[in-house]
Amino acid sequence: MKVKEVYRRHDISAAIYFDWRSRYGGMSAQALHRLKELEGDLSQCGQTPAESARENSALKALTEPKT
Known part of the structure; x- marks a missing residue:
């Protein structure tokens, strides 16, 4: 089966x-499955690491005593 036939059969574009x-x-099937698990876990988190770091630094700045 040619590649064109595969993406036409599944109704997706070549791109x-x-x-x-x-x-x-x-990727192996096992690695792909693990990637999907990790993506699902990350989406449940709700925040990216950068957002968490920004929030932590803002909270730290608010709680530190002013000199």
């Missing part, structure tokens, strides 16, 4: 297919 292939093409 989407090749983007997916560049991101996940070399």
